[in-house]
Amino acid sequence: MADDPKEAGAPAVATVEELHRSVLQSLDDDQAVEVVSIPLAGKSSIADHMVIASGRSTRQVASMATKLADRLKKEFGKNVRVEGLPAADWVLIDADDVIVHLFRPEVRTFYNLERMWAFGDEPVKQAAGASPA
Template sequence: MPTAEEVRDLVVHALDEHKGQSIETIDVRCQTDITDYLVIASGTSDRQLRALSEAVVEALRGRGVRPLGTEGGAGGDWLLVDLGDVVVHLMRPETRDFYQLERLWGDLPRTREQDGR
């Protein structure tokens, strides 16, 4: 079974490979027992958000990790994939700007992946 860090890295790689935008990870271990990392990424349409979600699930299936649950769906501006130690939030840019999840977690350790690979 992969570690939380390995799951996080697999998620980021899958999102990057499928053109996820503004990928950011937040280490929330010191603030909650629910999960270790949040991964937040944007997609330009609900179709791309679904494709990103499917890419994450498929990438982890090969490593024996199955999602505990998923939320959102057709026509949604926000999809969530709960992988236990890692929770993935996929949002359209305007939804992400509105909810500003990154701001809710303050100054916790984070990484931001470079766009424009």
């Protein structure tokens, strides 16, 4: 509906790839470690990409999550859903077509989402520009 005031002045609708690139850039800017991106298009209806990254502390994880949510709102007008921010051991950011999991390293090792979502048909991709731990 064009007369909806929420739509007036809203940023243009982003493509999935623009959203994915913005997520990866934000994590790179905030020095996330072990950033991996798992393509889900055609394999799952929940999203097209799953991004998994670690922070060195709960404080860094919380900061990365907050900055990412703010960036997606500013750049794309997306009000993303954020879960787990108070404890910041594992924060989930649901940006519709891109799901982001931010972990403390110990928690990431315990849950091992990369292995669960790799589908066994291709290796998990290290995100471009991400530095291995």
